[in-house]
Amino acid sequence: MNKPSSLESVMTSVNRANGLPNAHYIDPVVFAEERQSVLFANWSGIGFGKDIPEAGDAKPVDFLGVPLLLVRDQDGAVHVYQNTCRHRGMVLVDEPKNIRGTIRCPYHSWCYSLKGKLRAAPHVGGVGQNTHEDVKMDELGLITFRSHVWQDVIFVNIDGNAAPFDEVHADLIERWQEFDKPLYHGGIDSSFQLEVKTNWKLAVENYCESYHLPWVHPGLNSYSRLEDHYNIESRGKYSGQGTLVYRQMQGAEGEVFPDFDDLSDKWDTGGEYVAVYPNVLLGVQRDHTFAIVLEPKDCENTVEHIEIYYAKSGEQTAGLDHMRHQNAQLWKTVFEEDIFVVEGMQKGRHGPMFDGGRFSPAMDGPTHNFHHWVATQIETGRAT
Amino acid sequence: MTQEWTSEIWATIRPEEAAALHAAILAAHAQHDLERLVDLYAIAADSKEVEGDVDATCFFLTQAFVFALEAGVARAHELNRRLVAYGRAWPLE
Structure with missing residues (x-):
């Protein structure tokens, strides 16, 4: 990677500042840096509440390569999950749909509630045995990203470190x-x-x-x-x-x-x-x-x-x-x-x-x- | 075979009828008919329970339970209770 360009000239007053250097628009390496420092570290928009209007509606979204799943639960709350099963990493939902009961992984059928809780891990302890002492159900819910809905836009903070949306x-x-x-x-x-x-x-x-x-x-x-x-x-x-x-x-x-x-x-x-x-x-x-x-x-x-x-x-x-x-x-x-x-x-x-x-x-x-x-x-x- | 499987006939499944049940389950899978899958797997579980085959019973109960969960039907609780009674699942909240 080339030495990152100094941004001092950007951060001075508008009267004397230059804009961001070319690399910030055309260099994939800088794009990857901004993906993390700008888009994942803050509250980025990824969709709209109107896309999941009804309880049980789920919509997969690819945000800069991160598979996300937008879900509206039975109480009307919007959740943003990593669209990845906690078992073998299979993508859980590949097209918009209404989920009547649980989110079932199409691979080995691990099932998650609309609130992200793991509800079934079928045959995890052997055939017909749905428990195993080393598989803790309450530790294997869906990975949840912090999200916030404002003006119907669904915002998400991927890295989890931003101050609360209401505060920012x-x-x-x-x-x-x-x-x-x-x-x-x-x-x-x-x-x-x-x-x-x-x-x-x-x-x-x-x-x-x-x-x-x-x-x-x-x-x-x-x-x-x-x-x-x-x-x-x-x-x-x-x-x-x-x-x-x-x-x-x-x-x-x-x-x-x-x-x-x-x-x-x-x-x-x-x-x-x-x-x-x-x-x-x-x-x-x-x-x-x-x-x-x-x-x-x-x-x-x-x-x-x-x-x-x-x-x-x-x-x-x-x-x-x-x-x-x-x-x-x-x-x-x-x-x-x-x-x-x-x-x-x-x-x-x-x-x-x-x-x-x-x-x-x-x-x-x-x-x-x-x-x-x-x-x-x-x-x-x-x-x- | 056009055998219409219903929960009332679970005890009457004969070996030669198992193939028809299997075919019905495959058809329900192909059609993503969740409620039908719940019914059919539960029938399979019931028949194995009559035979005293606990592992097979719990296998089919698990299948029925999973599709009941996916469909969001109340029967998931009944199926879960049966699995819990065999020591094969955690109780649903």
Whole structure:
């Protein structure tokens, strides 16, 4: 392995800082380092509660090579298990399904409850003998990862050492406490994925800042001008952008999506778009929210999982199906407009003389905030 | 053979009927019919119990118990109790 590059130039003020070096976008060795120090050491998004809506629903997820199993138990709680049998290491569930009773390993049928407890190890002591003095059932439950659900995103801390989610993200939770309300997924149109040829961090960086809006999203500019946006920066925590001129979508008859209950005046025309480090992008507005989980496939490929939510259910607002469809198309267009940018930045980082780039001190604070955070995680990992 | 296996006929299984039971179990496996697997393995266990073959009984009880657990059916408790009575399983909580 080459000597790790110094990140001092990243961790200075935005006025003088450089961005993360090329290796952090194109070098598989650095990608492996970030996998551990950035993605596994923090609270990463891996899926959505809406993917396992019913008791017994189970969905396998491969997160950077780690086989995970998302499960909703009979009490409605979400669990994230290592999708690996404690016996011979067989993957337990290979496709989404509803589990009526226990999770049964397809190899030797060791059975686990939805809460992860080992309930049967058939023939473990010989034929027809289901006990053995050296096989302790209560020591062989499923490996459980710490998980937390917020804004319907399922977060997981793989290495188990992060501070509690509520503590890490206390400021943002407080900032958006008015949106801590039931969310109703918009249905099949409101769920889409984009496969992009880019390192996952570039998707975060692009999302954080409004600087690019007039150039990349000219359609937004007609009503959402650059000067109507503000930076959101919390050093070591999160960053993003806000708008002062969010305008509700209106149907032909003037119909609108119902608002979330009890919002303050700020949200009449306000909207905020924040990157929850490391890999979750959230947006909130008076009448709908969205969540994006960035799934890093490898150093240069990412899948964006995008879900849109509303204040009321589809059943409660059946007459607005056409608008939900239209809204999803609008957001999909916006996110697709960003693809050439994040893919172009990825290609640009193969230029060996690129030095990480210089930031606009006025406009790029949120992006630099993310770079600073990533660099801090890497330095922390190197120090331990 | 189209023998319809039900729990009522467990005591009447004759050697020549064992093949049909075996075939029914294979078909239930192929169809992932958990409730059927529970019933059929329990029938096999019952027949072996009548013969006094404890190891074979507990083998089939175990099979029935596992599929009952997977299916989430209440019969898992009854099957577990029988295994526990033979000293072959821990009691379910």
